[in-house]
Every structure is written in C-alpha cells, then in structure tokens.
Amino acid sequence: MARYACKLSYDGTDFSGYQVQPGKRTVQLVVEQALQTIHKGVHTPIVASGRTDARVHAFGQVIHFESTISMDTTSWKQAINSQLPDDVVVLNVHGVNDTFHARYDAVGKEYRYYIHYGDVPNVFRRNQSVHIKWPLDVPAMQTAAQYLIGTHDFSAFCAANTSVEDKVRTITNVSIQPVGQELELSFSGNGFLYNMVRIIVGTLIEVGSGKRKAREIEAILASLDRSQAGKTAPGHGLYLWEVHYDEEHFSR
Structure with a gap:
C-alpha cells in the first residue's frame, strides 16, 4: 500500500464546500468518485489539509490517499485528471512516506x-x-x-x-x-x-x-x-x- 499527496486547484463556485455532505456536490465527493473509478469501484478515501466552505476556491489544496495500484506520479496525475470535472484539477502528485498526513503535518x-x-x-x-x-x-x-x-x-x-x-x-x-x-x-x-x-x-x-x-x-x-x-x-x-x-x- 503506497501513500500519495496531491495538490489540487478548484473553482469553488459550484461546490457546497470541500467536505462530503448528503445530497451536495463537494470537492471531496468528486475526487473520491474519480479515485473509485480508477480503483474499479473500490472506495478510496482522501484526507485534506483542511476544509473550504461553499464558493471558496483553492489554488493549492493538498490531499493524501493510499492505493495498491502501482503507477508513477505522472501517470497518477493524468489518471485522476481524466476522471475529474472541469472545475477541479490535480496540479501534481508526490509519493510520500507512510506517516504523512495532509492535515496534521501542515506547518x-x-x-x-x-x-x-x-x-x-x-x-x-x-x-x-x-x-x-x-x-x-x-x-x-x-x-x-x-x-x-x-x-x-x-x-x-x-x-x-x-x-x-x-x-x-x-x-x-x-x-x-x-x-x-x-x-x-x-x-x-x-x-x-x-x-x-x-x-x-x-x-x-x-x-x-x-x-x-x-x-x-x-x-x-x-x-x-x-x-x-x-x-x-x-x-x-x-x-x-x-x-x-x-x-x-x-x-x-
């Protein structure tokens, strides 16, 4: 199981914030849906550096996730972006150590x-x-x-x-x-x-x-x-x- 960190940019206009909410379109929802497609239907949770509210944007939001799929970081970037809507994009992907936490390790x-x-x-x-x-x-x-x-x-x-x-x-x-x-x-x-x-x-x-x-x-x-x-x-x-x-x- 490898851990990856991604930097995301998103236009918050049509999102009800970052965090998953019942019946709402959120950033976490669409990114996890993209990863689920890549993982052939297996839910892959993500953890972010923090939440953003409805209509708030991000140029450099950071998330992390774990995966059993072996791909280089360039391929991960391309794969995730191919599944995301137009108002969210992955800017880069990095392999990180197993203890990295997008929220708690932010300085x-x-x-x-x-x-x-x-x-x-x-x-x-x-x-x-x-x-x-x-x-x-x-x-x-x-x-x-x-x-x-x-x-x-x-x-x-x-x-x-x-x-x-x-x-x-x-x-x-x-x-x-x-x-x-x-x-x-x-x-x-x-x-x-x-x-x-x-x-x-x-x-x-x-x-x-x-x-x-x-x-x-x-x-x-x-x-x-x-x-x-x-x-x-x-x-x-x-x-x-x-x-x-x-x-x-x-x-x-």
Whole structure:
C-alpha cells in the first residue's frame, strides 16, 4: 500500500464546500468518485489539509490517499485528471512516506482574498472576487493589518460556533497590494480558525471604508469577542493558496 499527496486547484463556485455532505456536490465527493473509478469501484478515501466552505476556491489544496495500484506520479496525475470535472484539477502528485498526513503535518498555510473595486463589477470575475463600489483606503488597511502579525488569541476573528478550544495562532505575514483593478490580500501563518480570514477581511474592509480606525484591531484582538470584529466577508473572494510541509515527507 503506497501513500500519495496531491495538490489540487478548484473553482469553488459550484461546490457546497470541500467536505462530503448528503445530497451536495463537494470537492471531496468528486475526487473520491474519480479515485473509485480508477480503483474499479473500490472506495478510496482522501484526507485534506483542511476544509473550504461553499464558493471558496483553492489554488493549492493538498490531499493524501493510499492505493495498491502501482503507477508513477505522472501517470497518477493524468489518471485522476481524466476522471475529474472541469472545475477541479490535480496540479501534481508526490509519493510520500507512510506517516504523512495532509492535515496534521501542515506547518503553514497561505490564503489570498481578492476585492474588485470600481463603479461596475467585472462580469468575468464575479465568482472569483468581491466587488466593492467605493474606494478603499489601502494605507489604512495596511496599517491595521500590522496589528495582526504575531502570535495572538484570535477568538474575536473566529466564527462563534466553532468547537476549537485553542484559538491561539501565529500570523507571519500580511500583504495588501493592488493587482490591476483588484486588491489582493494575502495572509500567511501556522494555521487559521474557521472563518478567520473572512472575518479579518471584513474588518479590514471596514477600516478601508472609514468605518473603523486602524488601531482598533489591537483592541478587537484583546477583547476575544467575535461581536467586536467586522462582518464575515463573502466566500467567493477567498482562495486557499498554498499549504506548506517539511520536505522530509516527500523523500520517496
């Protein structure tokens, strides 16, 4: 039995999120269906680095699975892609050691969020970025973002119904930069709580809109109170961009 890790990209528009749900089209469902076809009807479960919500995209989601089929990694990539729908693609496949776990061995992640600003929305990006009509104060947002860098209890930036008890996470970098007619917000850290990035983005939008001062981020963090932060930004602007692992897992 060999274990493989795959990097996936998917357009989340027509998915009800990553995780299998009864009667719903999900990323996990279509990938497991593809593997089941390759394995002649035998169910082959996959494990991901984490879940994404409905309409959330991924450029670099990572999964792992086990198989008794002997193929080189290039053949695996071709075989899986031949069975996947057009809105999911395998970017690469690696053999990994038998203890590798896509979720528990992740040492860091990067998320990106895209905001399109202008008088009218970009019809071609309506499912891939969030449109805001009014101009945003980008320097104020950049100043506010600096308060997030470091190790903090992010209870105020986490969905109130989460079951996770330890809400301490470390954000190593936040970048907010114009890219064409869009604003790209990038967040890197050792891990992220449920809706954490979307709540942070929603709060930063309020800073950029003049509804909050940049320095309020510090007080929001200290409050540990979800009600003190901004609204949760829409899912379709969010991308799971990259998942990082130690190279030792990819020795085979």
